[in-house]
Amino acid sequence: MTQRPVVAVLFGGRSSEHGVSCVTAGGVLGAIDRSAWDVVAIGITRDGRWTLASADPADWRIVDGEMPSVPDAGHTVLPPSHVGAGGWRVLEDSGEARALGTIDVVFPVLHGPFGEDGTVQGALELVDVRYVGSGVLGSAIGMDKQFMRAAFVDAGLPVTDAVVLLPGQDVGSRRGAIVALGLPVFVKPARAGSSMGISRVDTYEALDAAIAGAAKHDPKVLIERAVVGREIETAVLGTVDGPRTSLPGEIVTGGDHVFYDFDAKYLDESHVQLLCPADLPSATIERVRDIAAAAFQAIGGESLARVDVFVGGDGTITVNEINTMPGFTPTSMYPRMWAATGVDYPELVSTLLETALNRPVGLR
Structure with missing residues (x-):
C-alpha cells in the first residue's frame, strides 16, 4: 500500500484572532479527505505553546457564542531541528521526548500576528517544511x-486616502492630515484582522477613543477615509x-x-x-x-x-x-x-x- 502523506493543521496562536483560527481549523479538519491524507492537529495556545490537539472538527465549533480555545496539553510539539532532520517530536513536561514522525505539509490556518504575518512561515522555511499559504514576504x-x-x-x-499613526506617535502631530480626510473615517489596527478593533468615526470627538480601541490590538493604527x-x-x-x-x-x-x-x-x-x-x-x-x-x-x-x-x-x-x-x-x-x-x-x-x-x- 502507498503511504499516505501527512498534513498538520496548525491553528490557535497568540493573536486576538485565536478563537477564529480554531473555528477555521474545525472547517478544514472536516474537509480533509482522510482516505488520502493522515491528519495531525497542532494547536498553539494563547501563550505560544505548540501542542497536539483534537483532530475532531466538532471540538472546534462556536458554542453558545463562545469561541473555542486551544488547551495546554502538558507537552510541546517541536519541528525538525534542521534541514533534512525530517521528524517532528513531542517533548513532555517531564522531559521525556517521543517521535511524532514526518509531516509532509503544514496547513497553518492562523489569523493575525504571530501566524499570518510571516513569522510561522519563516520558521517552516528554515527547515524546508512545505506549507499552504503565502510565503514570508507576501504574508508580512x-x-x-x-x-x-x-x-x-x-x-x-x-x-482610499489614509493616515498612519506609528507606535507612540501623538495623534495631535497628524491632526491636520486626519482632518483633511473628512468624515466619516474608519480607524483600524494596522496589523489585525477579523474586524478586530475597527470602528467607524463620525465625529472628531470620538476619534481618540477609536484610536485607543484600535491600539489595544496593534500599536500602529490606520485611519482611512470612508468609501x-x-x-x-x-x-x-x-x-x-x-x-x-x-x-x-x-x-x-x-x-x-x-x-x-x-x-x-x-x-x-x-x-x-x-x-x-x-x-x-x-x-x-x-x-x-x-x-x-x-x-x-x-x-x-x-x-x-x-x-x-x-x-x-x-x-x-x-x-x-x-x-x-x-x-x-x-x-x-x-x-x-x-x-x-x-x-x-x-x-x-x-x-x-x-x-x-x-x-x-x-x-x-
Missing part, C-alpha cells in the same frame, strides 16, 4: 495595512499558471451593524447576507476579478487569498485589503465563492494541499 505585506497599501499603489491599484460603496469580495487561488479568481461575492449587513464587524462575521449571522455571485454588471465583475488577481500579485501572494474591494454607484472600484489566510469554515466567504464558481469545499482543500505538497522548498 498582507498583514500590515500600511505596506499593503504601498504595494497596491505601486501596482497602480486604486486605494461609499458595496462591499465586494473575491477569492484567489494561486496556481503554476498564475492566480485564478472566483466569482465575486457581496456582504450585506443589517440590524445594528453599520459595517461587517466581528459580531456580524461570527456571532450574529442572522443580520448578515452573503450573496454570491454578487449582482453586478458582467463588465464590473471582470474588472473586480482582474483587480483581485493584480492585488494578489502585488504583494507576492501564493496559494490563496481573499481580496476585498468597494464598488461605488458609478462603478468605481477601490481596493480595501487582501487577506492571505481568510476565514475558511464551510460558511465563510472564501469557500462559498469558490463553490459558486464550481469548486466545492473538499475539492478546494484538496487542491491547496496537493499544490503545497508539490511546492519547491528554498528560494523560489
